[in-house]
Amino acid sequence: MITVINMAKRKPGSPKICDCQGARKSRRREAVVEVLSSGPGHLNAEQIHKAAQKRLPGIGIATVYRALKCLCGCGKVSEFIPADGVARYEPAGSRAHHDHLICTACGCFTEAVDPEIERLQERLAAKHGYKISSHRLEIYGLCPCCSKKV
Amino acid sequence: MITVINMAKRKPGSPKICDCQGARKSRRREAVVEVLSSGPGHLNAEQIHKAAQKRLPGIGIATVYRALKCLCGCGKVSEFIPADGVARYEPAGSRAHHDHLICTACGCFTEAVDPEIERLQERLAAKHGYKISSHRLEIYGLCPCCSKKV
DNA sequence: TGGAATAATGATAACCGTTATCAATATGGC
DNA sequence: GCCATATTGATAACGGTTATCATTATTCCA
Numbered sequence: 001m002i003t004v005i006n007m008a009k010r011k012p013g014s015p016k017i018c019d020c021q022g023a024r025k026s027r028r029r030e031a032v033v034e035v036l037s038s039g040p041g042h043l044n045a046e047q048i049h050k051a052a053q054k055r056l057p058g059i060g061i062a063t064v065y066r067a068l069k070c071l072c073g074c075g076k077v078s079e080f081i082p083a084d085g086v087a088r089y090e091p092a093g094s095r096a097h098h099d100h101l102i103c104t105a106c107g108c109f110t111e112a113v114d115p116e117i118e119r120l121q122e123r124l125a126a127k128h129g130y131k132i133s134s135h136r137l138e139i140y141g142l143c144p145c146c147s148k149k150v
Numbered sequence: 151m152i153t154v155i156n157m158a159k160r161k162p163g164s165p166k167i168c169d170c171q172g173a174r175k176s177r178r179r180e181a182v183v184e185v186l187s188s189g190p191g192h193l194n195a196e197q198i199h200k201a202a203q204k205r206l207p208g209i210g211i212a213t214v215y216r217a218l219k220c221l222c223g224c225g226k227v228s229e230f231i232p233a234d235g236v237a238r239y240e241p242a243g244s245r246a247h248h249d250h251l252i253c254t255a256c257g258c259f260t261e262a263v264d265p266e267i268e269r270l271q272e273r274l275a276a277k278h279g280y281k282i283s284s285h286r287l288e289i290y291g292l293c294p295c296c297s298k299k300v
Numbered sequence: 301t302g303g304a305a306t307a308a309t310g311a312t313a314a315c316c317g318t319t320a321t322c323a324a325t326a327t328g329g330c
Numbered sequence: 331g332c333c334a335t336a337t338t339g340a341t342a343a344c345g346g347t348t349a350t351c352a353t354t355a356t357t358c359c360a
Contacts, residue, residue, distance in 0.1 A: 026326080062318090062340080066337080069319095087318085114270055114271075114273070117271065123264070125291060129294030129297070130291045130292065130297075131291045132291040133254055134289075136286070139274070140283050140284045140286070174307055174357070176356080178308080195347080196346085208310080211310090212311080212349090235346080236345090237347085
């Protein structure tokens with residue numbers, strides 16, 4: 001089954017919350033955007049749903065998933081899936097690419113980038129004849145706070 | 151609910167296929183080990199199940215999952231979960247750590263290591279006060295074969 | 301060489317995050 | 331306001347994985 005998100009029949013110039021062709025503006029989708037842009041980042045769908053319900057009681061989980069998919073599709077939000085298999089979302093756009101340090105004790109996320117690592121990844125991929133489209137680096141361990149407690 | 155895999159009451163010296171305390175030897179678990187050590191690597195549970203059924207018709211998927219969990223627990227097998235959320239398994243032990251290049255077109259996996267990247271990861275983690283326990287680097291893109299076809 | 305204790309197994313229900321379905325509702329262009 | 335259609339909420343379905351439970355296999359010990 002092929003899923004197409006509102007790609008057809010949209011007349012140009014109509015309002016849109018994301019750049020998907022044919023998307024209409026809606027308060028639920030706006031609420032999801034607000035949650036993401038005001039929240040701490042790295043939220044999963046359930047957490048986004050709960051936060052969105054405070055703004056719009058009654059908003060359904062399916063709507064949240066649909067909004068996230070739409071927003072990811074047009075690049076406003078980026079999704080990443082850590083080792084627990086549960087997708088996390090963060091506002092993209094103005095935010096640069098980064099990797100994640102993930103605490104195995106408290107589950108917190110820290111963003112980090114090392115330009116040298118980025119460059120070496122390109123080199124590694126080229127060495128194996130790969131054309132990179134994306135990459136994912138996650139470092140698991142104890143965050144400063146949790147390593148003190150041990 | 152706490153899950154304990156045969157941790158209690160085992161008398162020392164009994165045969166074991168893995169180093170889990172209390173584990174008995176069984177043909178199913180051996181079959182899973184054989185599949186993993188003879189196969190191409192990066193197999194998911196379903197693929198391992200199919201391969202194991204050729205050796206032991208009737209072996210159930212639950213047994214495969216249980217064997218994999220046991221073998222992962224004692225370090226004989228390593229599990230990793232790429233962006234599709236489906237766990238892949240490969241024999242550990244003699245095999246060194248490596249990262250993965252994953253083709254977004256054909257889905258094939260290539261193993262790769264760059265010692266410099268490994269070192270820089272340590273540095274990045276230290277910079278943020280993290281004590282690394284593990285890490286995961288996946289590079290997505292087109293493999294040499296698929297990038298020719300485009 | 302049994303037999304008791306208990307670990308392993310297969311079938312299958314349950315689980316959980318996510319997606320599809322569908323009727324009802326909201327939106328935007330006119 | 332009306333029409334076409336995009337969006338929504340409730341919920342069923344889905345796919346990978348885990349738990350349950352009665353049955354079978356393994357190990358230890360007499």
